[in-house]
Amino acid sequence: MSLLKQLAGQSAIYGISSILGKTINFLLVPxxxxxxxxxxxxAFTMIYALIAFLNVIFTFGMETAYFRFSTGKGLDPKHVYQNAQSLVTVVALSLGTFIYLFADPIANGLNYPGQAHLFRWVAFILTIDAILAIPFARLRMEGRALTFALVKLSNILLNVGFNVLFIVVFYHIYRDELLPFLRPLISGWYRPDWGVDYILLANLLANFLVIPILWFLLGKWKFELKKSILLPMWHYAIPLLFMGLAGVTNEVFSRGLFEYALPEGFYAGLSKREAGGIFGANFKLAIFMNLIIQAFKYAAEPFFFQQSGNKNTPELFAKVMHWFIIFCSFLMVLVAVNLDLIGNLFFRAEGYEIGLSMVPLLLMGYLFLGIYYNLSIWFKITDKTHYSFYITAIGAVITVVVILTLVPALGFIGGAFSTLACYLAMSIICYYTGQRHFPVPYKTEKGLLYLFVAFVLSYGGFFLDSGNAFINFFAHNSLVLVYGILIFLMEKKELYSLLRSFLKK
Structure with missing residues (x-):
């Protein structure tokens, strides 16, 4: 119980920063x-899906390799950090330079003629993100969760501040609706026709300003490339690159390529890119599940490696998975049955609500991504990371097939189903292969029951409509209460035990 308490405490700090950060970022939706x-x-949906995909390539699994080789390998963590940081920096600068130099053909190939500057900014964003990845991983490795959270929050607040400045404040100054004495200062360079341009520029500036903060906290690093350290790290990390691509392949194919798979005129009055904008905006509503998954991953990955030598490791992993499913499935029901309220709160223009029905599928898809993160620890701690390649390849094929077959037929629902199909298949494969190589006594039947009930209640609440908003609110949230009672009845002994553990000083 003390180990679960430790993991929960770390997850809480990461979770608070994630929740605050994502909530602040989520306020950009309206x-x-x-x-x-x-x-x-x-355009924002497509380009940021591309950034998510390329981010994985720029860091190529070295964050997890850094965790692995800093613990249990008999190496000096300081030299592991210096070598990992040096290699990631070299690769990031090389790839970033390539994108920068070929920005024009990239823009034309993706149907953004005359907007090569967008992809030059993308090159800078990706390079800075990669260079900061290992320092952030070091904060997690050293257990400096609060420092990590504060730096991440600083980055998010800077990003949001620049977004508000460029998109709102400068816009109203340009139109003589705010601080008219400043209009002459910005009228010569401000572009009122820019949209995604200012979003990217805000991101770039925010990332750039975080660099000196991290260098101040961690100190300078010595450039060092030792073959004896990097070669085994490289062999360990490359399969994880493909596993990481699985986590974003779905993002790219379902969000970034949605507009390319959707037939012209599928949604009356909307171009394919406009429909992609609606799809991307509704995708944001799945953030409530995604932020929990992210917070859990931040805390769990170093935790799992640190506990890998414990003889009770399998039982510990099973408990973590069990409570992860319970917590996330409860969150899924809570969000899904209140989507009408959430949509009305955050969509500030007409037409976005037509995509709300896809969100429960996305919530379940992200839940299975979290399950996959739990399951995948077996091949990380046994150094069998090549299995991630096979699992990723299958997930990617499923994603492509679903996008090409279901988006032309079902539109938004087809795109969202690719998320669920990909992560569900990856979880199933990872579970069965893992049980052969590193058996863990998961409570599989009970977990599947929770997932099934949660999914049924989510869609049941979503389509339950009395015609009265007040009655709907109580009817929808009564389903949350029903699910909570079910969890209590099935887990009351464990809940009492956990409560006593957490109350101990």
């Missing part, structure tokens, strides 16, 4: 839907 048109949101 700003974007209120100030930008659907075409600009479509």
């Amino acid at each position: 700003l974007y839907t209120g100030y930008l048109d659907k075409e600009a949101l479509g």
Whole structure:
């Protein structure tokens, strides 16, 4: 119980920063839907899906390799850090330079003619993100969760501040609606027709300003490339690159390529890029599950490695998985049955609500991504990371097939189903292969029951409509209460035990 308490405490700190950060970032949704048109949101959806995909390539699994080789390998963590940081920096600068130099053909190939500057900014964003990845991993490795959280929050606040400045404040100054004496200062360079441009610029500036903060906290690093350290790290990390790509392949194919798979005129009155903007905006509503998954991953990955030598490791992993499913499935029901309220709160323009029905599928998909993160620890601590390649390849094929077959037929639902299908298949495969190589006594039947009931209640609440908003609110949230009672009845002994453990000083 003390180990679970430790993991929960670390997850809470990461979770608070994630929740605050994502909530602050989520507040940009009404700003974007209120100030930008659907075409600009479509461009935002595609380009940020591309960034998510390329981020994985720029860091190529070295964060997890750093965790692994800093513990249990008999190496000096300081030299592991210096070598990992040096290699990631070299690779990031090389790839970033390539994208920068070929920005024009990339822009034309992706149907953004005359906007090569967007992809030059993307090159800078990706390079800075990669260079900061290992320092952030070091904060996690050293258990400096609060420092990690504060730096991440600083980055998010800077990003949001620049977004508000460029998209709202400068816009109203330019139109003589705010601080008119400043209009002459910005009228010569401000572009009112820019949308995604200012989003990227805000991100770039925020990332750049975080570099000196991390260097101050961690000190300078010595450039060092030792073959004896990097070669085994490289062999360990490359399969994880493909596992990481699985986590974003779905993002790219379902969000970034949605507009390319959707037939013209599928949604009346909407271009394909505008429909992609609606799809991307509704994808944001799955953030409530995604932030929990992210917070858990931040805390669990170093925790799992640190506990890998414990003889009770399998039982510990099973307990973590069990309570992870319970917590996340409860969150899924809570969010899904209140989607009408959440949508009305955050969509500041008409037309976005037509995509709400896809969100429960996305919530379940992200839940299975979290399950996969739990399951995948077996091949990380046994150094069998090549299995991640096979699992990723299968997940990617499933994603492509679902996108190509279901988006033309089902539109938003087809795109969202690719998320669920990909992560569900990866979880199933990872579970069965893991049980052969590193058996863990998961409570599989009970977990599947929770997932099934949660999914049924989520869609049941979503489609339950009495015609009265007040009655709907109580009817929908009664389903949350029902699910909570079910959990209590099935887990009351464990709940009492956990409560006593957490109350101990």
